[in-house]
Amino acid sequence: AKNKKIAFIGPLVKSVREHLGFWSFDWPDDTARIVSLWDGVQAKVGKTAALSYAKGCELTDSSKQGFDEAIATAMQADVIVMAVGETRDMSGEAKSRSNIGLPGVQEELIKAMMATGKPVVVMISAGRPLVFDYTATHAPAILYTWWLGIEAGNAMADVLFGDYNPSGKLPMTFPRSEGQIPIYYNYFNTGRPAKNETDLNYVSSYTDLPNSPRYPFGFGLSYTNFNYGKLSLSTATPKGASIVKARILVTNSGTRDGEEVVQLYIRDITASAIRPMKELKGFQKIFLKAGESREVTFNISTAELMFYNNDLKYDWEPGEFEIMVGTSSTQTQSVKLTWLK
Incomplete structure (x- = not known):
């Protein structure tokens, strides 16, 4: 960021109270204790970068009167950082919304910033998954910050720079549209599952958008890349109280040190009661230096296979299972095994 001109645009750039979310109380010295994005960035790079600011619009207002100032400010910068999202009282108890898009004209402000041709980073603060189809499709970088508390500005600046x-x-699934809700990773199979995103004839699919979510459960990016080796099992025919070891080699193939959350999912292919297509059964967060590799091992026992059957008994049943390991609920490798009684 040294010697760069950075334009900060959006209604949450200098926001303070919004960072505490719904379940919080107002105190007289809030503004002195809570770090806004603007204050965090000023402390981080204020002496080495030229920072400018324009609000652009309000969080929920329909007025575009601030667009011209925002565009003019952005045109003088090398890069644009936007801070948008919900008000703090939009998410919480008795705060359901039928439309969970970015409120007001915020996504139109994002479109105006994208039209400048400058690189745009969009930071979204909210208390729920939002629908932001244009932004998800066009913005080169998105940082979903939720509500970060009193150190919000410092935390966002640390990640931003x-x-x-x-x-x-992600601990939940982000939909492409409200029409996909409810949407979750551990769904049941249907009688007519779609073969792929273009399979539309007489199957369980939408005619106007893909079945897949915008961002799946377990998804999240890093400033480095992680490659997964081949998944292997210690045995493909365990019996009774056996322990199966699922092993996979994870490599930090990027140029920066980083952490990865390796996720284990299991599917019970045939059971006496319908079972989800996959269920999260374990995860490990590992730190890898750039270029470093590590074998990750999951110990799988019958405890990971148990469910409430039709007699409401918590038990497991022998049969075929699919073991999946990967970086998210939709990016996994799988191996099948047959667990004997």
């Missing part, structure tokens, strides 16, 4: 390498994974 590369002093901290993000490693978080």
